[in-house]
Amino acid sequence: MRPSYKSIITALKRxxxxxxxxxxxVIDVITSSQDHLTPAAMFEKVRQDHPGIGLVTVYRTLKLLTELNLICELRTADNCPSYTAGTSEHHHHLVCSGCGKVVDFASPRLIERDVAKLEGKLSRENGFRIDEHLLEFTGLCELCQKAQASSV
Amino acid sequence: MRPSYKSIITALKRxxxxxxxxxxxVIDVITSSQDHLTPAAMFEKVRQDHPGIGLVTVYRTLKLLTELNLICELRTADNCPSYTAGTSEHHHHLVCSGCGKVVDFASPRLIERDVAKLEGKLSRENGFRIDEHLLEFTGLCELCQKAQASSV
DNA sequence: GTCTAAATGAAAAATATTATCATTTACACT
DNA sequence: AGTGTAAATGATAATATTTTTCATTTAGAC
Structure with a gap:
């Protein structure tokens, strides 16, 4: 389940x-959007209700929430990090290389089990302590496919 | 197999x-190093033999090689992209969140098969044309674990 | 050898993020 | 409710990274 506004607030307080x-x-914006948002995009949204807020504060809040593992940070090839509520639930990413759209999904238990095994092997072989894993698919979303088709 | 200096040169020519x-x-540096290197690190290495080279040229070359799919671009939480030779071979990443060290590894056929299945499902359900996938493990390498242990 | 489009390097600009610091504010404690 | 204090904010500047611009150079076709 995606962490709610309330649960994040509670965690901060705790x-x-x-x-x-x-x-x-900021938390309101991040929890009420389904999308991954860049710091700049979040700033724009937050600004609508709080004209006085500074971009710096958005950065600081995102950093804090990321450190507390309350939101999920994602980096793709377009160089901009983006954030979404919801790390409490383990999930993976399907990223559109055209527009940057991100779809979160849960992977089948079968894969998670195999991945866990692989994790153990890698950990032993490389001396790593492995904390997390991410499966990321990259491709083109429906709209970007159409755009590409019509431009060729 | 990692693409060699020669194969990249040939591809460029082609x-x-x-x-x-x-x-x-630049190609010499990238093919003769096992590590993922940032543009800045590459610049420093290239500079040793070619003092006159500009950082811009390194950026341009990396961009070109990435577009031609001759090298592999990786972005992690430390915000710096890094590059390594070798996309012709499908591989995955084990990243140290402490020092940024990246170990490439091939995943077992078992996982790849399941991932391919999942890929089909995701593609159908979300209307994506999926081009590639990446499995990324994050953790602490041996050195960073020790550093952490001794600092606590 | 000559020609030309492509590539380079220097400098400036654009972009993204972090640091500094004076001012404000949440909230623990009366 | 009022007060004190450490934490948080916002403005500004600084830093870091990447891209643009443009005059000059050069690889490679002829």
Missing amino acids: HGHKLTLQRRA | HGHKLTLQRRA
Whole structure:
């Protein structure tokens, strides 16, 4: 389940962080959108309700939430990180290389089991302590496929 | 098999690109290193033999090689892209979140088969044309584990 | 050898992110 | 409710990374 506005607020409080209007605003935006948003996009959204907020605050809030593992950070080839609520649930990414759209999905238990095995093997062979894994598919979404087809 | 200096040169030629000293130098560095290198790191290496080369040229060459799919671009949480020779061989990444070290590995056929199945399902359900996939493990390498242990 | 489009390097611009610091504010404690 | 204090904010500057621009150079076809 995607973490709700409330659960994130609670977690922040639990870790001894202050609940400022600005943080609430950022959390509101991130939890009420299904998409992965870049810091800049989030800033624009938050701004609508809180004209005074600074981009810096958005960056700081995202950093904090990422450190507490309350949101999910994603980096793709377009160089901009984007964030979405929901790391409590383990999920993977399907990324459109055309427009950057990201679809989250849960992978079948079968794969997760195999991946866990592979994780053990890699860990032993390379001396790593492995903390997480991510499966990422890249391709073109429906719209970008059409755009490509019509431009050729 | 990792693409060799020669194979990349040939591919460039085939696509009608000129073989400048600078490009040769960058390709030499990227093929003779096992690691993923950032543009800046590559610049430093290339510079040793070609003091006159510009960082811009390194960027341009990496961009070109990436577009031609001759090298592999990787982005992790530290925000710096890094590149390595070798996309002709399908491989995955084990990334150290401490120092950024990347180990490439091939995943067992078992997983690849399941992933292919999942790929078909995702493609159908989301209307994506899926081009590639990447499995990425994140953790701490041996050195960074020790560093962490001793600092606590 | 000559020609030309492609590639380069220097500098500036654009973009993204972080650091600094004075001011404001949440909230623990009365 | 009022007060004190550490944490958080916003403005600004700084840093880092990547791209653009453009005059000059050069690889490679002829």
